[in-house]
Amino acid sequence: MSLKRKTVDLIKRREKIALGGGEKAIQKQVSLGKMTARERIIAILDKDTFHEYDMFIEHEARDFNMDKKVLHGDGVIIGTGKVFDAPICIYAQDFTVAGGSLGLMHARKITKIMDHAMKMRVPLIGINDSGGARVQEGVNSLAGYGEIFYRNTLASGVIPQLSVILGPCAGGAVYSPALTDFVFVVDKISKMFITGPEVIKTVLGEEISMEELGGAKTHSEITGNAHFYADSEKECFEQIKELINYIPWNNTQKAVTIKAKEPKKSYKIDEIVPSDPKQPYDIKNVIKAVTDSSDFFEVHENWAKNIVIGFGRLKGETVGFVANQPIVLAGVLDVDSSDKAARFIRYCDAFNIPIVTFVDLPGYLPGVDQEHAGVIRHGAKVLYAYSEATVPKISVILRKAYGGGYIAMNSRHLRADFVFAWPGAEIAVMGPEGAANIIFRKEIAEADNPDEMRKKKIKEYKHKFANPYVAAAKGYVDSVIEPKETRQFIVHSIEVSINKTSSMPKKKHGIPPF
Amino acid sequence: MSEEKKRFKSLCIEGSKYYTYLTSKFENREKWEKPNDKIIKSYIPGKIVKIDIKEGQKIKNGDTLFIIEAMKMKNKVVAPFSGTILKVYVKKNENVPKNKLIVEFE
Numbered sequence: 001m002s003l004k005r006k007t008v009d010l011i012k013r014r015e016k017i018a019l020g021g022g023e024k025a026i027q028k029q030v031s032l033g034k035m036t037a038r039e040r041i042i043a044i045l046d047k048d049t050f051h052e053y054d055m056f057i058e059h060e061a062r063d064f065n066m067d068k069k070v071l072h073g074d075g076v077i078i079g080t081g082k083v084f085d086a087p088i089c090i091y092a093q094d095f096t097v098a099g100g101s102l103g104l105m106h107a108r109k110i111t112k113i114m115d116h117a118m119k120m121r122v123p124l125i126g127i128n129d130s131g132g133a134r135v136q137e138g139v140n141s142l143a144g145y146g147e148i149f150y151r152n153t154l155a156s157g158v159i160p161q162l163s164v165i166l167g168p169c170a171g172g173a174v175y176s177p178a179l180t181d182f183v184f185v186v187d188k189i190s191k192m193f194i195t196g197p198e199v200i201k202t203v204l205g206e207e208i209s210m211e212e213l214g215g216a217k218t219h220s221e222i223t224g225n226a227h228f229y230a231d232s233e234k235e236c237f238e239q240i241k242e243l244i245n246y247i248p249w250n251n252t253q254k255a256v257t258i259k260a261k262e263p264k265k266s267y268k269i270d271e272i273v274p275s276d277p278k279q280p281y282d283i284k285n286v287i288k289a290v291t292d293s294s295d296f297f298e299v300h301e302n303w304a305k306n307i308v309i310g311f312g313r314l315k316g317e318t319v320g321f322v323a324n325q326p327i328v329l330a331g332v333l334d335v336d337s338s339d340k341a342a343r344f345i346r347y348c349d350a351f352n353i354p355i356v357t358f359v360d361l362p363g364y365l366p367g368v369d370q371e372h373a374g375v376i377r378h379g380a381k382v383l384y385a386y387s388e389a390t391v392p393k394i395s396v397i398l399r400k401a402y403g404g405g406y407i408a409m410n411s412r413h414l415r416a417d418f419v420f421a422w423p424g425a426e427i428a429v430m431g432p433e434g435a436a437n438i439i440f441r442k443e444i445a446e447a448d449n450p451d452e453m454r455k456k457k458i459k460e461y462k463h464k465f466a467n468p469y470v471a472a473a474k475g476y477v478d479s480v481i482e483p484k485e486t487r488q489f490i491v492h493s494i495e496v497s498i499n500k501t502s503s504m505p506k507k508k509h510g511i512p513p514f
Numbered sequence: 515m516s517e518e519k520k521r522f523k524s525l526c527i528e529g530s531k532y533y534t535y536l537t538s539k540f541e542n543r544e545k546w547e548k549p550n551d552k553i554i555k556s557y558i559p560g561k562i563v564k565i566d567i568k569e570g571q572k573i574k575n576g577d578t579l580f581i582i583e584a585m586k587m588k589n590k591v592v593a594p595f596s597g598t599i600l601k602v603y604v605k606k607n608e609n610v611p612k613n614k615l616i617v618e619f620e
Contacts, residue, residue: 133586204559204587222539276619280522280534306535330525330532336539362527368546402528434528 018053021096023072029096029511035233036187037077037094040127040166041414042425044237045081053081054112061106064136070099075108075130078113083244084501086256089117092127095167100130102173103137115153121250125240128177129167145172150298152179157350159250161348162240165226170214174197178225181347182243182299185216185226186236192219192226223337224303242297246311246318247351254316254352263487264294270483273360276426277400279328279430286398290314290487295320299344304336309344311353314491320348323358324409326399333405334365335378342381346379349389356411356496359401362431379408380422380513386414388512392497394490397421397468397477402430410474417500420491421468421477422488428470432462448497552600554591554617557611565606567617571599573585582610591616599609 001009018038029036035043042051059074061067075097083090091102091113110126117124133141155161157180163177164184174206177183185192194215200206200213212218220229228243230236231436248255267289273281283416286421288294291312298310301459309322324331324362333341348355363372386393386408394417395410406427410416413430420429437444440457447453472479481489520548522547545603567573575588582589590603 030608205561205611206559278530280532310551326532326534328535329537330527330534332525332527362530362532366527367543369543372546430528431530435529437529 002064003228014055018095021098025096032189034095034129034167034464035432037092037127037129039094039234040164040456041077041079041090042236043090043234044090044125045083045239046085049081050079050090051081052077054078057105057109058092058107060140061134061136063138068138069098071103074103074109075428076102076109076433077107078104078109080116082378083123083241085245087120087122088122088125088244089113089122090125093167095129095131098131098134099166101134102130102141102144103131103134104140104144106134106142107147109393110144111147111151115154116368117159118151118155121159121164121252121357123156123244123247123249124161124376125164125324126176127164127166128169129165130173131168132171132173142172145176148176149179152176156181157346158253160244160351161246162243164236164240165192166192166236167191170194170196183219183226184228184230185219186233187216188281189233190216190226191220196502196511220326221302224300226384227299230300231361236346245309246297246313247353248318251352251373259318259320260313260314260316263291264287267294269470269486273398273422273424273483275361277360277370277426280330282327283323283325283331283360285488287312287323290490291319292299292316293473300340304334304340306331306334306373307337307341309341310512314356314487314494317494318353318492319494320344320353320355321358322355322410324361324405326360327335329365330474331361332365333361333379333382334361334406335373337373337480338375338378338382342385345385347380349385349391354392354394355389355410356490357393357400357416359395359397359406361402361405361409362400363403363405371376377513379404382408383414384510384512386410386416388504388510390500390502392494392500394415394418395420396490397425397427399424399426400431401425401427403428412478417497418489419477420473420481420489421480422483422486423468423480425468425477425480426473426476427468428464428465432458433482435465520600551594552619553615554579554619555594556557556582556612556614558582558589559612560562560610562604562610562616563588565602567599567602569599569601573597573599574603580604587620595619599616 057074060072076093078091091110161180162182163180166189170193174192191210191214197208197210197213219226228239249452269289271287296310296312306325308325393410412419436457444450444453468477468480472480523536524532558612560582563583566578573593577593579591579593600618600620602617603615
């Protein structure tokens with residue numbers, strides 16, 4: 001056979017494999033509103049950059065007549081490509097081939113591309129659409145999962161790992177996304193759970209739909225397992241590309257700097273925040289008032305909304321924002337918001353992204369449910385994450401910063417590099433009402449008119465402590481700044497922190513309050 | 515804004531009332547109740563497969579009260595102290611949710 005004919009033969013072989021599980025299975029996939037695995041990869045990557053490997057892999061199953069079956073690519077596609085010119089390793093499980101079930105060779109393909117991503121120090125994107133372990137392959141299938149989880153763990157904090165859930169991802173399989181940095185879900189398509197509705201019904205008698213148990217909304221609003229929610233696969237892919245644009249390729253690099261742009265004039269920073277600390281406002285407007293083009297790429301938008309996290313750019317450089325949200329639960333720290341912030345702080349620290357913190361919180365959320373849910377342990381994560389972070393850390397105290405909340409939100413005491421406060425900032429152990437009730441308890445109780453006396457004493461306390469100057473007098477606040485100077489001060493802080501050195505003690509690793 | 519303002523609720527923290535939206539998780543949180551040690555509730559959803567006690571029966575600490583089948587296991591529930599059974603709230607083969615009142619002591 002001539003090389004030409006052999007080439008024609010190759011093309012035929014490729015075409016056959018590219019059909020995955022065949023026309024019928026593809027039709028079924030499409031009827032569920034889903035794209036095929038190959039379409040998904042091509043939609044995420046820059047045009048004509050996808051290069052596929054291990055197309056001719058054959059599966060290992062020998063029992064239960066499996067040896068007579070052909071599973072194209074063993075149900076997974078792997079390869080490399082580019083997103084906005086950034087090199088990417090990618091894999092996508094193909095549900096049309098044996099339900100995307102994971103057998104030994106399927107797992108080997110995934111671990112091969114993971115190893116490649118680690119060797120080349122480039123981001124890894126994993127698209128999950130699988131019925132789970134291939135039962136016919138027994139423990140080999142479990143071994144495959146284990147190998148993936150181990151690699152996810154080693155790669156954590158070295159290369160960015162993105163998990164995209166575009167179908168079922170159940171049982172042990174969920175632990176790979178859980179170990180990665182960011183999880184993307186799509187409405188009506190994503191399903192994640194450890195045990196499905198059927199098992200829950202037989203074992204526990206509880207009836208719940210798949211969507212309610214582990215659908216996209218559940219994971220982006222209730223559990224916090226998903227970081228990005230989209231209405232369609234197309235929207236999801238845009239989110240992935242935008243994220244890749246904000247983050248560096250690996251932990252030794254900085255994110256790509258783009259052309260600097262001023263914030264939009266419509267965000268008037270000195271008109272957003274009411275002077276009364278009890279009145280709410282949307283903190284995202286403050287963030288947008290300082291970022292380039294007023295762009296803010298929010299992470300965990302729908303979960304633990306009392307804290308806001310996400311990426312923006314300042315003079316073209318990526319910055320991570322952590323900000324209390326006074327419009328939701330008064331911006332308190334609680335179990336979920338602490339988890340959310342702490343993980344994001346550690347992400348930014350691992351990938352050389354400076355952290356800007358906007359502080360406006362009354363403290364921790366009171367309540368039996370919070371205490372019993374371990375708010376002590378969860379709240380401690382924020383302290384741990386800030387203390388440990390060695391990237392430039394800048395805080396701006398906009399209004400209230402009371403008690404433990406003040407300390408936790410990147411205070412000087414946890415080694416913030418720069419702490420700025422607006423003139424309306426109130427830095428104190430607690431709000432004036434609570435403080436007056438404690439300090440002047442006797443005077444209030446003994447007064448002829450206790451209510452009058454309480455009001456008088458609250459006013460007295462406010463006058464004395466509800467300002468930024470007590471903290472500034474001790475150097476805990478570096479500068480009290482005008483609201484409109486905020487962007488300029490933050491940008492300058494980051495510019496002068498470019499050679500920041502840290503003197504963390506040498507250790508294998510700390511014991512964070514997981 | 516005024517429409518928006520109407521939806522704000524107040525949240526009291528250390529004597530100060532803040533105006534803010536509440537989350538559904540916060541509003542639907544389980545209210546804490548003082549535990550009543552005279553009652554035994556199901557600690558897991560399941561099926562009551564055996565009831566070893568009758569109302570008015572005197573039992574000793576460690577006696578089996580009932581068996582609840584859950585997670586493919588027959589879980590024996592024993593008396594945490596000695597006493598007299600006031601009332602049994604379930605029947606054999608009944609499916610019970612979590613935290614359902616099963617037995618009350620005098």
